[in-house]
Amino acid sequence: MDSEGTEVTIATDNPAATPTETRTPVLxxxxxxxxxxxxxxxxxxxxxxxxxxxxxxxxxxGAGKSTLIKCLTGAEIPDEGELFLDGQPIHFRRPQDARxxxxxxxxxxxxVSPALDVASNLFLGREVRRSGVLGSxxxxxxxxxxxxxxxxxxxxxxxxxxxxxxxxxxxxxxxxRQAVAVARAAAFGSKVVVLxxxxxxxxxxxxxxxxxxxxxxxxxxxxxxxxxxxxPHVFEVADRIHIQRLGKRAATITPASHSMTDAxxxxxxxxxx
Amino acid sequence: xxxxxxxxxxxxxxxxxxxxxxTSELDLAQEFLHRTTPLTRIRGLLHRYPALSPAVVLVxxxxxxxxxxxxxxxxxxxxxxxxxxxxxxxxxxxQTLIILTSGIDLSVGAATTLAGLVIAQTASANHVPWxxxxxxxxxxxxxxxxxxxxxxxRLKLPPFIVTLGTLSIFTAVLLLYSNSASVQGxxxxxxxxxxxxxxxxxxxxxxxxxxxxxxxxxxVATILGRTAWGRHVYAVGDDAEAARLAGIRVQRVLLSVxxxxxxxxxxxxxxxxxxxxxxxxxDGTATNLESITAVVIGGTSLFGGRGTxxxxxxxxxxxxxxxxxLAVAGLDVLYQVLAVGILVIVAVSVDQWIRKVRK
Numbered sequence: 264m265d266s267e268g269t270e271v272t273i274a275t276d277n278p279a280a281t282p283t284e285t286r287t288p289v290l291x292x293x294x295x296x297x298x299x300x301x302x303x304x305x306x307x308x309x310x311x312x313x314x315x316x317x318x319x320x321x322x323x324x325g326a327g328k329s330t331l332i333k334c335l336t337g338a339e340i341p342d343e344g345e346l347f348l349d350g351q352p353i354h355f356r357r358p359q360d361a362r363x364x365x366x367x368x369x370x371x372x373x374x375v376s377p378a379l380d381v382a383s384n385l386f387l388g389r390e391v392r393r394s395g396v397l398g399s400x401x402x403x404x405x406x407x408x409x410x411x412x413x414x415x416x417x418x419x420x421x422x423x424x425x426x427x428x429x430x431x432x433x434x435x436x437x438x439x440r441q442a443v444a445v446a447r448a449a450a451f452g453s454k455v456v457v458l459x460x461x462x463x464x465x466x467x468x469x470x471x472x473x474x475x476x477x478x479x480x481x482x483x484x485x486x487x488x489x490x491x492x493x494x495p496h497v498f499e500v501a502d503r504i505h506i507q508r509l510g511k512r513a514a515t516i517t518p519a520s521h522s523m524t525d526a527x528x529x530x531x532x533x534x535x536x
Numbered sequence: 537x538x539x540x541x542x543x544x545x546x547x548x549x550x551x552x553x554x555x556x557x558x559t560s561e562l563d564l565a566q567e568f569l570h571r572t573t574p575l576t577r578i579r580g581l582l583h584r585y586p587a588l589s590p591a592v593v594l595v596x597x598x599x600x601x602x603x604x605x606x607x608x609x610x611x612x613x614x615x616x617x618x619x620x621x622x623x624x625x626x627x628x629x630x631q632t633l634i635i636l637t638s639g640i641d642l643s644v645g646a647a648t649t650l651a652g653l654v655i656a657q658t659a660s661a662n663h664v665p666w667x668x669x670x671x672x673x674x675x676x677x678x679x680x681x682x683x684x685x686x687x688x689x690r691l692k693l694p695p696f697i698v699t700l701g702t703l704s705i706f707t708a709v710l711l712l713y714s715n716s717a718s719v720q721g722x723x724x725x726x727x728x729x730x731x732x733x734x735x736x737x738x739x740x741x742x743x744x745x746x747x748x749x750x751x752x753x754x755x756v757a758t759i760l761g762r763t764a765w766g767r768h769v770y771a772v773g774d775d776a777e778a779a780r781l782a783g784i785r786v787q788r789v790l791l792s793v794x795x796x797x798x799x800x801x802x803x804x805x806x807x808x809x810x811x812x813x814x815x816x817x818x819d820g821t822a823t824n825l826e827s828i829t830a831v832v833i834g835g836t837s838l839f840g841g842r843g844t845x846x847x848x849x850x851x852x853x854x855x856x857x858x859x860x861x862l863a864v865a866g867l868d869v870l871y872q873v874l875a876v877g878i879l880v881i882v883a884v885s886v887d888q889w890i891r892k893v894r895k
Contacts, residue, residue: 374781388783
């Protein structure tokens with residue numbers, strides 16, 4: 264606890280990455296605190312995500328990466344701290360709130376429903392209903408429309424390996440499932456897309472496809488938060504890198520200003536900012 | 537990282553269907569992994585259409601029993617099977633909904649009997665007009681569903697434990713309420729026993745209870761297949777956490793499923809009164825487990841998220857066909873019980889095998 268002061272000053276004192284940022288962050292967190300019983304998950308973490316950038320979050324196991332993004336996406340409620348979306352304070356009580364605000368998340372454990380098909384998964388929780396009485400009174404879904412939109416969305420994202428949107432997700436490969444999850448986020452994430460370890464379970468080629476998707480999203484103007492353990496992946500796509508260590512932000516760097524070795528050193532505490 | 541396969545450098549030179557340039561080893565390995573044998577193809581088919589295997593079993597068993605004793609195929613005999621299946625079939629719809637959410641309801645029979653006794657007692661002893669008596673039965677069914685649903689969603693107890701407890705509770709309540717006495721059909725207004733009445737279609741007697749059951753199947757199948765709620769029921773049973781993260785209010789869906797099941801059980805109570813022409817405290821008790829049997833034989837996975845209501849109708853019919861077929865073949869009743877037991881184990885084994893599609 265007594266080391267708190269110094270650590271925090273390091274974090275806040277450290278504009279190593281972007282010199283002076285005058286733009287309003289799309290998403291900003293200020294001094295988030297989250298504890299689980301006696302375990303401190305987040306110890307006053309701040310984060311800024313600027314328009315059109317890929318912000319990577321790295322850190323050792325237990326550094327608070329997942330807790331941080333859960334707080335950003337409504338899956339956990341921070342004990343303290345503030346969130347701002349486009350400069351406006353905002354509170355998320357559940358994932359739907361964040362989603363309604365335009366923040367879409369792809370969770371590490373792949374929050375897809377295995378038995379449902381690709382189109383159903385893309386529209387899970389926001390199904391499109393038929394027009395007229397069938398939709399409004401009898402609540403019948405417009406399956407055709409959802410399938411068409413799903414196909415269009417996959418094409419837009421350049422996901423060519425998924426032609427048949429009526430295939431149950433459990434019949435797909437790991438990379439294809441990830442593509443479905445990312446496509447869902449991209450289709451509805453109007454403000455921010457958060458990806459938690461999107462390449463962790465994937466092979467070389469599938470990882471590369473997902474990284475292409477990330478760049479694709481950024482090129483469409485949607486800022487991306489990417490949590491990853493994989494340094495080469497992070498350094499390939501990230502514009503800035505937020506380094507978590509022991510529940511705090513150790514530093515924010517850029518691939519240009521620091522090397523992978525530096526990043527690992529900061530992550531493990533061998534080097535400060 | 538510098539993988540050349542990803543950047544897709546020459547899209548013009550490769551106008552074939554293949555979008556990524558085929559890199560030998562990776563592609564070969566992938567192809568090997570996805571190699572299909574006839575067996576895996578069958579498994580894939582069963583996986584996609586869970587009602588397929590019970591449909592095949594039903595047709596085969598009807599043919600086999602017909603060969604063993606042609607008397608089995610008498611229209612009268614077949615209509616008797618449908619009549620015997622009507623109660624379990626109706627209750628099976630409620631059980632299917634709950635099992636689809638990876639729950640289980642051990643109290644369906646007791647809840648049905650309780651609702652039936654409320655209908656019968658209020659209509660006979662209390663001289664309540666029959667529509668109101670049916671409405672009170674519906675409310676009783678909803679109340680049982682609400683209790684189960686609240687215990688599952690609020691106290692977060694496993695459905696097995698909740699319904700094991702409410703099975704005893706509902707049973708005790710219905711015995712206290714009825715003083716362990718039956719209500720005879722002759723003491724009830726016509727409409728309340730009307731679902732036991734038959735009409736004639738080409739020489740086959742069909743009860744109105746069977747019609748009500750089939751209509752209810754059609755309604756619930758449509759809702760499950762074509763509404764967002766139906767899709768959410770599957771999603772919740774498939775992976776509740778994934779459903780939650782996708783923005784589905786899991787607890788709300790679960791509660792609504794238990795309420796819907798309660799309403800269906802009330803309809804089941806009406807069918808039951810028609811079937812036994814009256815109602816006694818023990819009339820529905822067997823359906824606690826028989827409904828689970830029908831659901832499981834019908835191809836719905838006990839692990840949730842996979843299955844159809846139509847499968848349950850097939851499952852109930854299979855049990856009916858086996859019991860009647862073995863009886864007509866002149867075998868002791870105990871062999872019927874034995875056969876149903878084997879059917880259940882085979883059905884769950886097949887389900888386990890089918891689920892291996894998922895990797």
